[in-house]
Amino acid sequence: MxxxxxxxxxxxxxxxxxxxxxxxxxxxxxxxxxxxxxxxxxxxxxxxxxxxxxxxxxxxxxxxxxxxxxxxxxxxxxxxxxxxxxxxxxxxxxxxxxxxxxxxxxxxxxxxxRIETIDVGTVNGRRFVTGLSVPDFHAELTCEDQFRITSTSRRAALEIRNLADVADPCDGKFEAVIRAAVKTGWGIFGRKVFKESVFPMKSLAIRSDDPISLFVDGEEMTSTRFDIGIEPMFLRVITGKARVF
Amino acid sequence: MPSTNTQETIIAQGVKVEGDFRSDGDVVIDGEVSGTVETEKFLRIGETARIKADVKAKSAVIAGEVQGNVTVHEMLELLATSRVKGDVATARISVAAGAQVNGRLSMDGSANSEEE
Structure with missing residues (x-):
């Protein structure tokens, strides 16, 4: 039905x-x-x-x-x-x-x-399918309680991808992607280029002293703490042959 | 199908990792790492990388700076720009002219026996 x-x-x-x-x-x-x-x-x-x-x-x-x-x-x-x-x-x-x-x-x-079962991400208990982004990222990431990630660059953006053109939504993990601006070259000839770091993981915590804005599937959330996780193989969806995963 | 291997971890310039970093897949490091680094697969440490950590991998190519012990179970390749301050244990090694190693080098199978 x-x-x-x-x-x-x-x-x-x-x-x-x-x-x-x-x-x-x-x-x-x-x-x-x-x-x-x-x-x-x-x-x-x-x-x-x-x-x-x-x-x-x-x-x-x-x-x-x-x-x-x-x-x-x-x-x-x-x-x-x-x-x-x-x-x-x-x-x-x-x-x-x-x-x-x-x-x-x-x-x-x-x-x-054609039914596929895919992972669903969660942020502070709220579910998302595609991913989330933090356009102005100056916080600390704690990954699976084992290591911390920080950006040493003044300009950085964070993106969490579950379902994306380059992320597999059936692997039980999401990707945390940090794009940091890094100066290359010397003096006035130097220019900033964005370098991309990629971390596949199952859980992640974002902590910041000041409130930060995060966009989940396009909707804005503001807080100083975000706990991100994954519910593996949780959602059954009808897909077409042209799907990206 | 995804166009990239989702299990690959990339720590690029502009990012610092502190703590016990462990991965099941390939790891590429061009940024800063302190603590420990461990992977069951291939590890590449780029020219711009600055690592203050003990490093363990199945096989590795080092072109940057490592301050800590390096344990590689199969093949370790030290490129001309590499600088290692620490003990190195590996099964096989290739060292390019210009590479710096300050520490003991052991190739008596201790890297593999540690794993067992």
Missing amino acids: YCYLYDEYIQQNKRYERELLKIENRLTDLGIAGKISRLALFRNAEEMIRDEIQRGVQTVVVLGNDETVRKVIDVVADCEVVLGIIPIGPGNELARMMGIPEGVAACDILSAR
Whole structure:
């Protein structure tokens, strides 16, 4: 049984009306049509999905973008149902990496049901699929309680990657990537180049004296402490042949 | 498939690692490390690396500065720019002209017997 979850911005924007109609027709043709639920400002997405799962839904399909996936990821992962995506509109990096084309073409991918189980990252108990970034990184990383990493450069950025073009989301680890500006050459002929450090790991703590901003799947979080971990092979997703992993 | 080996650790310039660093995969160091460094696979220490640590690896190529004991179970290659201050234990070694080693060199299989 399938449940289709429409994000609010799709319902409000008239330019998606025709695309939605095509998608609904294609899903019916393929025999995978299901109940349609609509996200709204004061409607709890988690509660809605839990109700549907209790009624026997085994696949939750999100019509929207990365932000829509973020709203449902906790409940979908906890309830061990399969997650599908029909990407509509901008901000669909996750769908691209999973090899799912935009709009009506995604229906055929859903119908093929190529299911992969992937790792899910956590930051302060909050789950993420793709990764997170700290654009202005001046903190200390403690890795698996064994060693500390600091940047000796004034300009540095931190990125944690779980699912990315160069990161495997099925290996039980995430990658911590630090890009630090390093001066090369002498005197006025010197120039700054960014050098990339890569650490594959299972857990990581970020500590800072001043509050730092971190962007999780595009959303901002601010704190002086972040604990990052990984839940290996935790989320079942429908993917296409063109997936990056 | 990912385009790079996800098990490879790179410690580039501009980054400092302190403590007991251990890896299951290949390690490339061009930055600063203090404490201990251990890998079950290949270790490359670049020209810009500054290491104040005991180093253990399956095989290694050193082009930078190491202050600490170096234990390599298979092949150790010291390039012309390398400077090692500490004891070296390895099964096989290659030393380029210009490489500096200040310490004892043992090739009596002690590197492998330590592992056992």
